[in-house]
Amino acid sequence: MSALSRMPRLLVWLVGLSLWLAGDALAANPFARATLATKGTIYAGQQIEIDIDVFVPNYFLTPPQFPLFDLRGAEVTMPDDRGLNLNETVDGEAFSGIRKTYVITPQAAGNYALPTIVIPFGYAAVPGQVTQGKVTVPRLKFTVEAVPGSAGGTPGVTAGEIIITQTFNRDPAGLLAGDALVRTVTTRAAGLASMMIPEPSLKAPEGVQVYQHDPVLSEERTPRGEIAAGLRKDTATYVFAEPGTFSLAAITLEWFNPQTGKTETAEADGAEVVVGAGPATKVAIAPPAPPQTKEPLDWLWWSIATATVLAVAIVIQFAANLFGRLETWIDAAMTRKAQSEETAFRHVLDACRNHDRARLDVALDRWSRKTGNVPLAKWFERFADPETRVAFARHRKSRYGTPQSHHERPDFSRLRSGLKSARRRWLDEFSDDGDEALDELPKLNPVFDSALRQNR
Structure with a gap:
């Protein structure tokens, strides 16, 4: 059979293979x-x-x-x-x-x-x-489903558990006329977002003024970061202008517990506020004081006071300018530090120490792009020892290999020490000083920066 006669069969076989592969991919x-x-x-x-x-x-x-x-x-x-x-x-x-x-x-x-x-x-x-x-x-x-016993089709409150606690900033039974009493009510609702917790009633009795503050909403989280309960904190300040005995109403909240299928009630007790009379105003029995005579203006005193105020203003302005420049210099130094090669490589070591595979890949990619070591594989071939290259290959396999390889645990300790050694060897080629620290660059290294720009 000639080569020309075999060509149609070969074309049919190639077309069938491509369709099979495409079907597999789709x-x-x-x-x-x-x-x-x-x-x-x-x-x-x-x-x-x-x-x-x-x-x-x-x-x-x-x-x-x-x-x-x-x-x-x-x-x-x-x-x-x-x-x-x-x-x-x-x-x-x-x-x-x-x-x-x-x-x-x-x-x-x-x-x-x-x-x-x-x-x-x-x-x-x-x-x-x-x-x-x-x-x-x-x-x-x-x-x-509707909550059993709910009226008017309103959903009411549904939660796993609700607890109401309250505190006072002072003893409610020891006030005097004109004093203020601060009442803080905290509602904790398990399985309910803080924004869904109803506002408690903090009304004041007749003859008492109340000033209610904005509520504070937050969440209570588990050690794993999951939301365990919603928290709502309400604060009200009561001002008692007259003496007497006043009653602050109890705070109650009914909710439906889906675990027990029953309606339950959370309550914070009311309080009896006893307000005594304030100190009496003393009335002095004496003849009226003679009218004060107008004293002449002391020009010397006012001149000294004005000069003192101007001098203080100049000192304050000078100090403000000085501190402003100092703050700008500190911010610039911190920015350079945060964007340095040293900080980028520290993120790599931190990811190895924490055994964080995803963070390690991101940190290595940022460091390699910052220093111009792209692709990173060439840098490993040139500066890393064989054990470090093997440890890094196992890490990449655990990240992007087969599902079975995802359960492998890379040797992060070996990888961390090997990366430090490889970086040290790499730095030796760009630093005129061979006695640099093993782990870190100096905060400001113009020799290294110059060599790095030439390499780019």
Whole structure:
């Protein structure tokens, strides 16, 4: 059979192979998943969590952009800016994923569905190349029940636990007319955002003025950074102008506990305020004082006072200018320090010390670009010893290798010491002083800066 007669078969085989490879590549497409993390019956006013997962074949090159969407009849927040990294195998294909958790508080009973959410990102469809992609999140549906016993269709307050505490800045039973009493009420609600905690009633009794301050909202977090409860602090100042006994009303808040299915009440006790009469004003029995005679103007005293004021003003102006220049010089020095090669490399060592693989890659990339050591592989070949190159290769494999290799633990201690030694050898080529410190450059090194600019 001649070569020409074999050409059609070869072309058919090549076309079939390319179609098979293309079908294999198209089969592994990015996808999204929405999961209702809160289990059990959902009630109006209850804070629930929805997990949104985005998966891509291989790995992400630019992170997905999760939007904060609107949902009619509900409050939507995303309290945690950090994402959870995921790994999953689907039909024999390895996928990398990132999860974000949305916190939704439905205000009324009914059926809810997520709106259309499109999330863009970049990933390595072909290793080493950025492919722009996007996914549409499935429209997750959930049903919200009315709180048992709620009136008028209002959602009320739904939380895991609510505790109300209060403090006074002084003893309420020991006031005098004209005194002020500061009352601080703190409400802690587990499983409820601080903005959803109702405002307590801090009304004043008749004859008492009250000045209510702006509330302070915050969150109580676990050691892992997760939100455990919402906190609301309200402060009111009561002013008692007249003596007497006054009653500050107790503060109560009813809420529905979805875990027990019952309505519970949190309360802070009221207070009895006893205000005594202030000190009597003394009336002096004496003839009226004679009118004061107008004394002549003391020009010498006023001249000395004016000169003193001018001298003080000049000194203050001079000191302000001096401190302004000093502050500018300090800011410039700190900026140079923060942007120096020494600081960039310290970030690399900190990432090794903390065993933070993602942070190590970012720090190495910034250091190599700052110093002109691009590509970084050439720098490793020239200045790093074999053990350091092996440790760095294992780190890269654990980051971008197969899903099984992600569980390997790189030798960060060896990598850290090897990077320090390699940097020392690299610095020796750009420094005229061979007795520099092993770990650090001087804060200001014009010899190094000059050599570095020539290298670029």
